[in-house]
Amino acid sequence: MGGFLYLTLLNIAPVPINIYPDITISLPVSLPLLAAFSGGVVTVMLLYFYDTFIDTVNKARKSALDKRARRVVELYDTGAEQLRLNNSGQAEKYFKKALAHDQSHTPSIIGLGVIRRMDGMVSEAVKLHSKARGIDKNSVTALMELGEDYIAAEQFTNAVSVFQEVIGLVGRSLPPHIRIRDILLKTRNFKEAISAQKRIVSIAPSGQAQKERAMLTALTYEEALDKLAGGRFYDARDGLKSVLRNDGQFIPAYLKLAEVYERIGSTKNSIKTLVKGFKATRSILVLKALEMFLSARGEMDKVVDNYKWAKNLEPDNEVIRLLLADAYVNVSNFALARAEIDSLNGSLAHTTLYHLIEGKIQHGENNIDQALNSYGKAREKEAMSCLSFTCSACGGASHEFSGRCKACGQWNALRAVLS
Template identity: 30%
Template sequence: MLRLLFSIFLFTVVFLFYGYFRELNPGTITIRTSPTVSLELSPVTLVLLSMAVGVLIVTVIVGIRETTHLIGAWRSTRLQRRHEKVTALHQEGMQAFLSRRLGDAKVIFQKALAIDSHRIETLLWLGNLYRAEHNFVEAIRLHQTAHRVEPRNIEVLLELATDLEGAKRYEDALQALQDILRIDSDHLTALIRKRDLLIRLEKWSEALEIQHRLVKANLPAADAQAASDLLVGCMYEVGRQFLERGHPEKARRYFRGAIKKDRRFLPAYIGLGEILLHEGKIKNAVEILEKVYAKTKSIIILHRLEELHLELGEPAEIIRVYQTAIQRDPQNPVLQFYLGKLYYRLEMVDDAYDLLSALEGPHDQLADYHKIMANLHLRKHHMEEAVLELKKALGFRKRVVVPYRCLHCQAESREWSGRCRACGQWNSFVALPWLGSPAQASDQEASQPAPRPTYQGVASPFETV
């Protein structure tokens, strides 16, 4: 009732004001709306009509704004509820994953993606779940979707590179890592993983370039030493590839560079010897290896010298080298064993028998020793002793002992190579380490860096008898 009275009062006041001002402003104003249509309005009517139109326009504008605001608030509330639901599903999926309920986790993540197919976190987790099941196709698809949503997301690119590597699509994995380096050229993880992939693909020159950058990075002391060791190995491999491709001068430069950084790196010394052999300078190769042995006392160098001297037709020289080494280290059973083995190889039966029969050492671990002694007894017609030695050799439950063992992973090999095929470490092979000092072998093993990808390189062209 009050509103009705107020409305009547307001209408009355407006009517009185309108009449009053119309009397004060007599006359009319012609308003043309078209060439043929016109309106006759009093000045007061025109003013009031203009005010009414203005109020109407303001009302429409305010109405549109409020309506837009209401629609936006509704959409925001809807998106917020959807986000909360997806977040709840994502967290539930994570809990299922961490609880090792992988099947449940997969279903929950898929529900989350059905609501929001562009949620990066869910795409990453579900992709990682598929990768854990070795379903690399689905993992790659999901992580590629995440990459399309956020092309500069480094975490997504790292996971995608892992998927591609697992699927053995190494070139594509390299491209993903390169995309990371375009975004952040100093990204340490991407550099390390790219280097490891290049090593796997034996692209040694590119791996060496990255390793130079890693060595210059501000790494902790332990990692810096491992990086320096790996740099030496990459330099050696680049030199080895140049030598195989017929570029001895380039190979020599890299071998010398490896030696300059690590004077104990035997593969590079042997590589220099191989260059001299490639150039037909066998005597020069022998001289270098004899100098290296004088510095390193490495049995592996003696093995190489043995092959070279025999190629030159100078068995007396290698015998002299072995005898000199034994004179300097008379308590070394490894030297005595290999000299006896050389005598046996050269058909010097009496010398081999005298030396090996007097050899003191853990014969119960060395099947090769008993096999050689059995043959020597046969040559001397000591049948009972030969049978006894053969029984000892055949009685081993372990594999026949081989001449080289990696100090890092304990892999055994009858052929020497600059890098262990099993663990990828350079300069890690030793000859019969169980006959040497256990403490020394432990120290060498402790000093080795972390393992690298498996190596499929070319072995040295010599092996023991």
């Protein structure tokens, strides 16, 4: 306004303005300037308030979206915790609530798929996990669960294809490689399973590499057993030799290799294998197998010699000394059997074998009453095997030997103990 008054006072000549082709008006120069000035102020104010309005709207919208997203995450987390606690009914409710807020929430869709698979509705699980995969093509979790669905449906080819797709996304991650290996084992495709396990060994972190190498040895052993069951004795022999080259402590392989040699008519190699096996493992089980092979050939003196040899290798092993006493009894050398029994410190006096040997010695020395007493003690324990087995990994007990612990699945972990 100050500018308007100033220009008016100066009485500057009016400015002609054409407002229509034939109409012209004259205005003081101060009026257009005032109009221009006033219009600019209004424009600036409108722009300011518009920007402020839009910013407020965006902030409100973002706040609402953030609040909804947080709510979805809260519902999903609660559902996931319920699923972890095996409360699948409650978990399903929370997953559905999350999806009511966000229909494309992939984790909740995956969670529902897991519940469907748990309930045996595998086809529904496949649909849900396929939907999650469609929403997020890079969702490793969706793909892994879809692979598990196909395994449950025994569609192993599809499962392998899905896990290979996961490998394409994550590369050197172990889980998809392990699942492919497990599928190949389930379908008894040992050759491909071994190849898969070799890949696992190559990518396993240092802390897990030893375990995976042991698994590779176990798979090679299983493949050899499969060949043995199919009557492919020479292939089985070569496979078992490969196992022992990889792990010279693998007790089941020595036992099976000795069996294979026996079946192809090479008892001499059976005995050599078991001698080598005991040197490597100091396993009582291998020693007992050696006794069995020699006894079958009627070479009882060699049984004694082998136990004496084993005693020299393991002079503090009382089980070997007890077995040597038994070997002496079997060749009627009761004096040496008595010497071995008397040298024990009593830690094996509770065992069935101890009472049997004591009874045989007393019988051989014509101490019939004492012999009957010892046999009676042995009979009290006859429900128990002389040899039982304890897993060095989990502590599980078994009265039968197998290459793999039935309790924890660990290979080459059963150790023989007298009972």
